[in-house]
Amino acid sequence: MDKLKQVLSGQDDGGDGGSSGILERANRATTLACGTRVKGFAICFILGAVCSILGACLLWIPGVGLIVFAVLYSAGNVCALGSTMFLIGPWKQLKSMCAKERFFATIIMLWKNKGLALLFCLLQFIAFTWYSLSYIPFIRDAIIKLFKLSM
Template structure:
């Protein structure tokens, strides 16, 4: 009876705490070489999708929708590619860090709004505007990983104005 009580209360003699995220991380562990290859493949797929989307922009009738889908898919693949290097949980933590949170929110919002404007609202101008904002937010997000890069960009723009 004591053994049953211990098992039901979680004290079955096994003092190791099982963390679901840790188990998932251990189960999906990739070698460094595999991670780099997956990063390169995902990033290359993102670049190809973005270029393909830009080329499909000029297709009459459905060009804008194809552009929005492929350009957005390209940005998502490029962003997801870094998860192979750092791991998904670490990447999500970095994306939500104080210095990147605003850029992440703007980028994800623009990703969604691009697709909404192409499919639901069918507004070509808004879709292109949101693609431009996607690019700017993605660039600002990427600059946050380079020390003092954002400050340098801001100084250049204030100097030009």
């Protein structure tokens, strides 16, 4: 924890002459236990999902529905996306967002009307779930095999 305080206050040079960025230094300084990382991921992911679902449910309120949707859905996405930083750290998260296996899940975020917005909300939630699972070793392969067995 002291190392994190030093990095965030700018007192730590990281032993590399100051050539690394703040995210990289913060990533090196944070040392969370595995259980703490999983709990942080679960809390942020669930909070993000609740905000997004609540926003989608409030989309049809006359007058302010679109504004409430935009705020809650955006906050939910930021929170849910931030949840994966607990699993691998912020710097590695930012580097891996556009990796080949995550590219399409990263770009599904366009909409124009309420029906289309709801469709893309669902697609984005599925894409984000698939994206998040890519950080857990072998889980996506297990899910694919599960669906193959059920068909």
